[in-house]
Amino acid sequence: MGMGLALDIGGTKIAAALVADDGQLSERQQIVTPRGDAAQLAAALETLVSPFRQRVDFIAVASTGIINHGRLTALNPANLGGLADFPLQECIRSVADLPCVLLNDGQAAAWAEYQALNGECDNALFVTVSTGVGGGIVWNKKLLVGQHGLAGHIGHTSSDPQGPLCGCGRRGCAEGIASGTAIGAATQEWEQPVNAAQVFEMARAGHTPAENIVQRSATSIASLLADMHITLDLDIAILGGSVGLAEGYLQRVKFAQRALPPLYRLPVQAACHRQDSGLLGAAMWARASL
Numbered sequence: 001m002g003m004g005l006a007l008d009i010g011g012t013k014i015a016a017a018l019v020a021d022d023g024q025l026s027e028r029q030q031i032v033t034p035r036g037d038a039a040q041l042a043a044a045l046e047t048l049v050s051p052f053r054q055r056v057d058f059i060a061v062a063s064t065g066i067i068n069h070g071r072l073t074a075l076n077p078a079n080l081g082g083l084a085d086f087p088l089q090e091c092i093r094s095v096a097d098l099p100c101v102l103l104n105d106g107q108a109a110a111w112a113e114y115q116a117l118n119g120e121c122d123n124a125l126f127v128t129v130s131t132g133v134g135g136g137i138v139w140n141k142k143l144l145v146g147q148h149g150l151a152g153h154i155g156h157t158s159s160d161p162q163g164p165l166c167g168c169g170r171r172g173c174a175e176g177i178a179s180g181t182a183i184g185a186a187t188q189e190w191e192q193p194v195n196a197a198q199v200f201e202m203a204r205a206g207h208t209p210a211e212n213i214v215q216r217s218a219t220s221i222a223s224l225l226a227d228m229h230i231t232l233d234l235d236i237a238i239l240g241g242s243v244g245l246a247e248g249y250l251q252r253v254k255f256a257q258r259a260l261p262p263l264y265r266l267p268v269q270a271a272c273h274r275q276d277s278g279l280l281g282a283a284m285w286a287r288a289s290l
C-alpha cells in the first residue's frame with residue numbers, strides 16, 4: 001500500500017503524520033481543533049492534508065465521535081465545538097482524491113495497542129482519558145466497530161446515576177466525572193478555577209482538594225474497567241490519553257482497584273504508543289481493509 005497519511009481528530013488537537021509500511025511515523029504535526037462550525041473544521045483538515053496529497057497512497061483517519069458511513073457525529077457535541085454532524089469522508093475526498101478509511105479514535109488506538117501485545121492475549125480493552133473518555137474493544141482478536149460505529153464508547157457508560165448531566169444528554173456518564181474536561185470543571189467552585197493540567201500539578205504538590213478530584217476520576221475509571229471486565233471477561237486493559245498517561249494517574253487507577261473484590265481487578269498498563277496510538281491504529285486498519 002506504500003505510504004499513508006494518518007490523521008487523529010481529537011477534541012483538543014488534530015494530529016497528522018506519514019505512516020510507512022513498517023509503522024514508522026514521520027513529519028508529525030499538530031494543530032488546535034477549531035472550536036467553531038463545520039467550515040472551520042473543513043478548513044483545518046484541508047491545511048493538514050493538502051501538502052501531502054501528492055506523496056501518499058491512502059488516508060487513514062481516527063476521529064473522536066461516532067463514525068458511521070463516512071459521517072462524523074459527535075456523541076458529546078461539546079467535545080467538538082458544537083459539531084453535531086460532519087461529512088468527514090466527503091471533506092477529505094474533496095481535498096485529496098485517495099482511498100480513505102475512517103475509524104473512531106478509541107477503536108483505532110485499541111487496534112494499534114492490541115497489535116503491540118504481539119498475540120499475548122485475545123481480549124483487550126483500550127481506554128483513553130483525555131478531553132473526553134473513549135475506548136475500543138478487541139474481542140476474540142477482532143476489533144469491535146459495531147454496526148453503527150458505536151462499539152467501545154465506554155465513556156458514556158454510567159458512573160453515577162445522580163452525577164452531572166453529560167454533553168451526550170445522559171446523566172452521570174464516566175466522561176462527565178473522569179475526563180480532563182470534568183477535572184477542570186470540578187474546580188469551578190474554587191476562587192480561581194484551573195484546568196486539568198494545573199489540577200494534576202497541584203495534586204502532585206500535595207493540594208488535597210486537587211488530589212481528591214484526580215482520585216475521583218481514577219476511581220471512576222477503575223469502576224469502568226471492572227464493569228467491562230465482568231461483562232466481557234477481558235485479559236487486559238490499556239490506558240491512554242493525556243490524562244490517562246499523566247504522571248501518577250495509572251497508579252491511582254490501580255489504587256482504586258484495590259478497593260474492589262479481586263475478580264474485578266482487570267490488569268491495566270499504559271499505552272505503549274503513547275499519544276500516537278490513534279494515528280498508528282488508523283493506518284494499520286486502513287492497510288488491512290483497503
Ligand SMILES: [Zn+2]
Nearest residue numbers: 156166168173
Ligand atoms: Zn455521556
